[in-house]
Amino acid sequence: MSKSESSCLATKPDTRNIEARAWVLSFASGDVSPEKERAFADWLVASPANRDAFYRARGLWDGMAEVDGIEDLLMDQNNISALKRPVAPTRRLMLGGGLAAVLALAAGVGLLAHQPAAPVESILIATQRGEIRTFALSDGSEITLGGASRIQGDFTDQSRQLELVAGNAYFDIARDENRPLTVDTGGVQVRVLGTRFDVKRRADRVSVSVDSGHVSVRAAAGEARDLLAGDKIVSTPVQGLGKIEKFDLQEELSWRSGRLSFVNAPLRDIVADMNQYSERPVRLTAGAPGDMRLTLSFSTQQIGQVLAGLDAAYPIQVKENDTEILIMRDF
Structure with a gap:
């Protein structure tokens, strides 16, 4: 990009x-x-x-x-x-x-006559780079955040509203017929009554994967899709909501146990996920083959070994310094 x-x-x-x-x-x-x-x-x-x-x-x-x-x-x-x-x-x-x-x-002067209901729970949860953590909410819901992720929002007597500001999260939402839960990611809004689903926010896309139950997904342009268990959808600012596809649950959610899995994924997406767990930022330099597709599965503790293996097996060079790891084309 x-x-x-x-x-x-x-x-x-x-x-x-x-x-x-x-x-x-x-x-x-x-x-x-x-x-x-x-x-x-x-x-x-x-x-x-x-x-x-x-x-x-x-x-x-x-x-x-x-x-x-x-x-x-x-x-x-x-x-x-x-x-x-x-x-x-x-x-x-x-x-x-x-x-x-x-x-x-x-x-x-009558301007505070309709003060909004006081929040039942104000939410601000976050993880550091390399951290995976589960947070329990007062309504019985649980949210697991991947590395370098953040969620904010509030629950009132009438609604449950959250925003995934950065990173990715797995939601195990307690059912409440009177208070639907919404998750905003900037360009995509997810709405549920109670279910389990995964949301990943990246600079150029948002993906929603449903573990169980029913999820409604709406893009900023107004288009909407209904997803069921096993369904996944990706939205981009240019193309909007894509087609509903099936996904491998074990691979998609392996990050929760500290493992990253990719099937025919572009290198730029792999690097984006690495950056949630790598001690130093990993960066693709100009000209690096970010579109090169790879199938990989590795622990978040093995990022250094994986990069060394890519350097040896593919037309790229991996250079490290004190502050970052650079991936460049091997001319």
């Missing part, structure tokens, strides 16, 4: 949510001047969407208040590079001082 194509596929940040979390961090730090309070009031009443974004951000903060480093995570998540680190933050964002006054003012 060219640099320009990659740029086109990048997900634009949600500015409103970024601003909302910046306000939450400001109030939590206690560093809010009267001028900033007025600016916040203006922002809050400018749009009901701003109000909803603020309450979501506040719920996320309160739900994660006891987690060390949550300030850094929120700042990094939203690219709030100019936001000053909170000093001696109030871990719970209490309705006191200027915040209470501003919210009371907004309520007085």
Whole structure:
């Protein structure tokens, strides 16, 4: 993929949510001047969407208040590079001082009359490179994340909404007829009542594989497909939803036990999966045969040996330095 194509596929940040979390961090730090309070009031009443974004951000903060480093995570998540680190933050964002006054003012003009339901559970789960971990949710669901993966969202009395921000995840969702669960990946939305399925998000595609039950998949353009157990679909920004195909369950989900399996897969896809587990980033240089197709199966602990084997058996060179591993064409 060219640099320009990659740029086109990048997900634009949600500015409103970024601003909302910046306000939450400001109030939590206690560093809010009267001028900033007025600016916040203006922002809050400018749009009901701003109000909803603020309450979501506040719920996320309160739900994660006891987690060390949550300030850094929120700042990094939203690219709030100019936001000053909170000093001696109030871990719970209490309705006191200027915040209470501003919210009371907004309520007085009727703009907070329809405050969204408080989250039952605010969710922010993530793994490091090389880590595979299962998280239990309060509704009885479980989510297993592959390496370098992240999910955020919230559950309310009316809905269960998640976003797979990066990486891949296996969902074992407790059935709730009154609260469908949705997983957003930027360009694709998955909707279920209760089932088991796998979602993988890459820069140029999203894949959904169903282990059991029924899954509805909808692309940004509006096209939709219904998948049953054993069905898999891939969506790209250019082509949208592809055809429903059958897949090998053992191979597709082998990552959960620390094994990566590929059948006639392009080298660029193999490298993308390696990068979730390799200690150093693996990068295809310009001219490297990223479309070369391979059939491989190996442990996530064997990435170095696999790359050495590819160097010996195929027309590529693998070069390592202290910070990354480069794959280039062997001229």
